[in-house]
Amino acid sequence: MKLFSVSSPLNPRAYYLYKQLRMQSFSATPDPTRFSRKRSVSPSLYSRISPLGDPNLSMAPVLDQWVGEGNSVNKSEILRIIKELMAYRRFKHALEVSLWMTNKGRIPVAPVDVAMRLKSIFKLFGLEGVEDYLKKVPEHLKAPSVYLALLNCYTVAKSVAKSEAVMQKARDSGYATLPIWYNLMMNLHSKLGHVEKVEDVLNEMESKNIPCDQFTHSVCLSTCASASDAVGMDKIVAIMESDKYGTVHWRTYVIAAEGYLKMGLVDKALPILDKLEGLLITSNESSVILVLLFRLYAEAGKRDELNRIWDVCKQKGKMGNKVYSSMLRSLLKFGDVEGMEKIYEEWESRGSHFDFRVPNFLIDAYCRDGNLEEAEAFIAREISKGGNPTVATWCHLAGGYLKKNRVTDSVEALKKAISVIPCKFISQKNSLTTCLEYLESGNCMEKAEELINSVRVRGILSEASFDHEL
Secondary structure (H helix, E strand, O other), X not given: OHHHOXXXXXXXXXXXXXXXXXXXXXXXXXXXXXXXXXXXXXOHHHHHHOOOOOOXXXXXXXXXXXXXXXXXXXXXXXXXXXXXXXXXXXXXXXXHHHHHHHHHHOOOOXXXXXXXXXXXXXXXXXXXHHHHHHHOOOHHHOOHHHHHHHHHHHHHOOOHHHHHHHHHHHXXXXXXXXXXXXXXXXXXXXXXXXXXXXXXXXXXXXXXXXXXOHHHHHHHHHHHHHOOOHHHHHHHHHHHHHOOOXXXXXXXXXXXXXXXXXXXXXXHHHHHHHHHHHOOOOOOOHHHHHHHHHHHHHHOOOHHHHHHHHHHHHHHXXXXXXXXXXXXXXXXHHOOHHHHHHHHHHHHHOOOOOOOHHHXXXXXXXXXXXXXXXXXXXXXXXXXXXXXXXXXXXXXXXXXXXXXXXXXXXXXXXXXXXXXXXXXXXXXXXXXXXXXXXXXXXXXXXXXXXXXXXXHOOOOOHHHHHHHHO
């Protein structure tokens, strides 16, 4: 199997993990050591593991040392640590901890272990690794949770035939009694644009009296929005509102509002935004909801509502950089430079932690309006205060120069942008380098401007990076 050969591009740590998987004995007899199911593990075990973020570092010596010091290990706590590692995308470490837990009969392998390993193996080795591992799992361990994990792998990989096969086995075995099975299938078909199949799965749920949950609603709303099916969205919204016992998640309201706005149905989006606003009081993610309300009201063209929500923010008194940035971004859509200046002055007066991504929105506004002298002076002033311009800062300026046909200045701004691009964002760096070559050669001016604009709105830049942090 070439994927796991010694000559494969996988590093030695990954290859070692795979060899461990191949040798897994699935022993059901635990070794009578210090591994207890009753005592709770000290938080210091995770505190030893969590700082070791380098994927090339092995977790086994840390765990061995822990046990060697006379500490007990509780399986539920180990599973919690594995989940934490997976949440931070440390899949190699999660797999190592799982294998260490069950190797040499320390703790017998259970279906939950197999299910969690499948998720990590999929991230590390893809479907080939998943299927190879599953062949070695005894039948008595292939519980519903294992097939659900397998279905998740297939749907994420957009493998329709294999997803359908697993789903059919789940039906035949009586496993598919919860919404999650159907949600995975609907999400798969939705991503592939199979609108009718999404509806078929929803009808199957209804015929089997399987209740919809928030994920069901979200997938159906997304499908309807992508197909510009306003009638279908109305139907799903009505189902959501008729459920007296279910609580609609704020993300579901956001999907509904975005769908209506995409179709230009502002009147239908506004009642949804009212309900979203109502969650500000009860949700522990109110700052995220505020940011989304700013954006959605701006997309709806409702400046008065935007100002009203801002007043609500100020009354609460807790506004971080993300909230200010979102308001600035929303005002930018209205071209309200004066309003942006007032918001920025307010942010600056609060003495918040300085983040150049906040003033970038105002710099963008100046450059769009052709007010380059103001933009230059603004950047110089912030640098004198100790600020560090980002890639977006210089891209905004480069775009402004290009509109004024100041090619030489645009080239210099782009050089500064390229110099501050983090190494991991090589695609953005390549785009700007190509753009620079166009400008310096005097050819393809339109293509150069297109490249500048495309990089300005990528995830490493100010406009999008705040959304990624939510």
